[in-house]
Amino acid sequence: MARKQTKVSRRMLFTWFMLTGLIFLFTPQTLTSKFQLAFVHVFRWPLSIGADLALTAQTRQTLTDAPGRSETQYLNYIASLEETLDQQRRKFAKLYKLYNTYVWEGTDFALADVIPATVGGARNELTISCRKTNGLVKDHFVLGDECIIGTISDVFPQISKARVALVTDPASKIRVKIAGLAGLKYIMKGSGNNSAKVEMVKNEVKVGQNVFALKKPGFLDAPMIVGKVSECKRNQKYPALWDLTVVPACDVGQLEDVAVIIMNPQK
């Protein structure tokens, strides 16, 4: 029997796909972001390889003492084990340092690995892989290289992942103070170009001054450095005021792990 072939017109094809797109567009992001997270979760291995390769290329490392093919599998095993041990030591040292800081007394930290960061494009975010997602909630501050890099925007406990909106993300707004301007508090808004803006500042600020995230009850107990002033220019509308451009205090693109600050953890 001849196989019956159904033919769909181009117009119908276009309409169906367009409708699908519109359904995705107007479905709440909490539902559709699960597709995005599932993709990252399924392909985390090739994604992390890609990220590692990129990091290696950027740091221009030379492998002068790379092991030859004649190395036995035991040597490889030992090397991997030593590296794992070293990594655990570094994590322990990091946690020890955080737990033994006076201002962090009673605070818990969740160490998390970074899955490729998108920092240079229009939006700035990180996806982090965290074994301990208990107690992790939206708006928790995230530390990277001893400075605030952003806040948790979504938590996915089923797949042990969370999303971090970086301070440079256009959706990010953080209360800050600027070194040298005592008593004055401002709102720092992300501008998407791996930088953030503080607008309508009353005084001129020197380039390189530190910018601190202000304490936020339940989320941050002490001011912490968030960035440095990279540009200070007059506001176009009100020339008596100044607009500051702030860059993160660390290179977010190079981060491999971060720590989430969990104030008042559940025991």
Next chain:
Amino acid sequence: MRWLRFAVLILAVTVLQKGLLARWSSKPDLLIILLVFFSIYCNTSEAIISSFTIGFAADLVGSPMPMGPQMISFGLFGTLLAYLNRVIAIKRMPFQALAIFVTSVLTGFLTHLLAYITGEPIPSNIYIVVLVTSVYSSIVGPFLFLPIAWWMRIKVNRYRR
């Protein structure tokens, strides 16, 4: 059209875009290059399907933007390009580069406009990001057409009306 090869190619390019290229601030958009390739070298029905599929893939790795804007903009401009290709053949490399640049700019702006409708903020550097990505894509794109055609077993001189 060899759809299995198409699926493998899209998957590989999507992972490459999100993984290897994610850490570079200025980079070509490989998915746009694929979009233009399939719009030029496939028939219109195949171009419509591939455009929307590539848009869906771009949405999957487009977080924190919501899903949908890229699927719509890729689908719309991919389809328009396929119809345009029936009238004006885009065979020479400079024209292909121009097609990639224009498609990239248009999809970039429509994507952010649609995202804005759903409540996403529009970044201040949107023009620079879209233009730089478009320029990179248009420079790299035409050179990638040959390996893509080889993988898809498509003769690049073939032209269907």
